[in-house]
Amino acid sequence: xxxxxxxxxxxxxxxxxxxxxxxxxxxxxxxxxxxxxxxxxxxxxxxxxxxxxxxxxxxxxxxxxxxxxxxxxxxxxxxxxxxxxxxxxxxxxxxxxxxxxxxxxxxxxxxxxxxxxxxxxxxxxxxxxxxxxxxxxxxxxxxxxxxxxxxxxxxxxxxxxxxxxxxxxxxxxxxxxxxxxxxxxxxxxxxxxxxxxxxxxxxxxxxxxxxxxxxxxxxxxxxxxxxxxxxxxxxxxxxxxxxxxxxxxxxxxxxxxxxxxxxxxxxxxxxxxxxxxxxxxxxxxxxxxxxxxxxxxxxxxxxxxxxxxxxxxxxxxxxxxx
Numbered sequence: 001x002x003x004x005x006x007x008x009x010x011x012x013x014x015x016x017x018x019x020x021x022x023x024x025x026x027x028x029x030x031x032x033x034x035x036x037x038x039x040x041x042x043x044x045x046x047x048x049x050x051x052x053x054x055x056x057x058x059x060x061x062x063x064x065x066x067x068x069x070x071x072x073x074x075x076x077x078x079x080x081x082x083x084x085x086x087x088x089x090x091x092x093x094x095x096x097x098x099x100x101x102x103x104x105x106x107x108x109x110x111x112x113x114x115x116x117x118x119x120x121x122x123x124x125x126x127x128x129x130x131x132x133x134x135x136x137x138x139x140x141x142x143x144x145x146x147x148x149x150x151x152x153x154x155x156x157x158x159x160x161x162x163x164x165x166x167x168x169x170x171x172x173x174x175x176x177x178x179x180x181x182x183x184x185x186x187x188x189x190x191x192x193x194x195x196x197x198x199x200x201x202x203x204x205x206x207x208x209x210x211x212x213x214x215x216x217x218x219x220x221x222x223x224x225x226x227x228x229x230x231x232x233x234x235x236x237x238x239x240x241x242x243x244x245x246x247x248x249x250x251x252x253x254x255x256x257x258x259x260x261x262x263x264x265x266x267x268x269x270x271x272x273x274x275x276x277x278x279x280x281x282x283x284x285x286x287x288x289x290x291x292x293x294x295x296x297x298x299x300x301x302x303x304x305x306x307x308x309x310x311x312x313x314x315x316x317x318x319x320x321x322x
Contacts, residue, residue, distance in 0.1 A: 004041075005162070015043075017112070023067060024042075024102075025041065025101065026158075027041075028098075029151065031097045038151040039161065077104075118130070126163070127163030132159075149161070165190045168310075169216065169219070171216030172237060173197070176234045179303035187307065191206075192211075193209055215240065217247045227252040229253040230310045232259075233259065245278075250282075255310050257291065292312070
């Protein structure tokens with residue numbers, strides 16, 4: 001499954017290149033319980049087609065109806081859903097509320113270039129911030145980091161962080177790899193599986209997953225990781241797992257984990273320090289044993305624990321805060 005933001009921008013570019021005006025919507029802020037988070041996007045055109053999501057469906061239907069009636073005729077507008085004080089009387093089923101930025105983008109050279117930069121950023125390695133003036137007087141890009149808030153805004157402008165799609169590198173194929181890849185795909189990750197063994201690759205078949213016939217360590221060392229990358233080693237084979245860890249800790253990857261019991265993990269730590277040439281600081285970046293302690297037994301349960309731990313870190317949650 002493609003990263004949803006990437007699908008939104010690719011559709012926006014397709015429509016704009018066909019000479020159509022598009023309306024790019026971005027969730028700015030949520031209050032209470034709400035279906036989507038700040039930064040979530042949707043794009044629509046006058047044919048009432050749209051892709052992306054702002055909520056579970058109710059907001060999208062209302063927005064398309066208002067777009068069809070000609071309500072969004074300014075370059076930049078802010079709308080609010082979910083409370084009685086706003087012009088929109090629609091309430092969200094979850095009881096929360098949200099503010100949404102609506103940008104009307106006509107198919108000008110300037111707007112096409114802006115969308116192309118957003119597209120390249122989603123496919124690239126570095127994050128950027130879209131800086132949009134609320135009076136419609138202009139927009140620009142600034143450098144950004146993964147630790148910045150997804151959205152910040154004041155009375156005159158909005159700053160929306162965009163960056164590469166979340167990537168999961170699965171180092172080696174085992175019984176855990178397929179369910180791990182499937183879970184990651186459903187969460188919007190780009191998934192890459194690396195394994196040099198011909199016989200095990202024949203038994204791995206998850207549509208939409210990129211499979212590299214190389215050692216994971218070789219792929220990682222060649223630049224396979226960016227700041228939105230998680231690396232998980234799942235084979236129990238130190239010839240694959242240890243080498244992958246040695247390379248992964250030298251990258252910007254935000255999550256690095258390897259499967260094994262507490263005893264195996266301690267032995268691996270000693271090997272990495274003794275033979276792998278890693279420092280205590282580098283080894284400390286590795287989550288081992290990998291995943292949340294859910295009492296997992298089956299491959300699917302272990303994969304769930306792994307992805308849950310990755311999402312925990314994405315959301316900035318400490319393990320003891322769960």
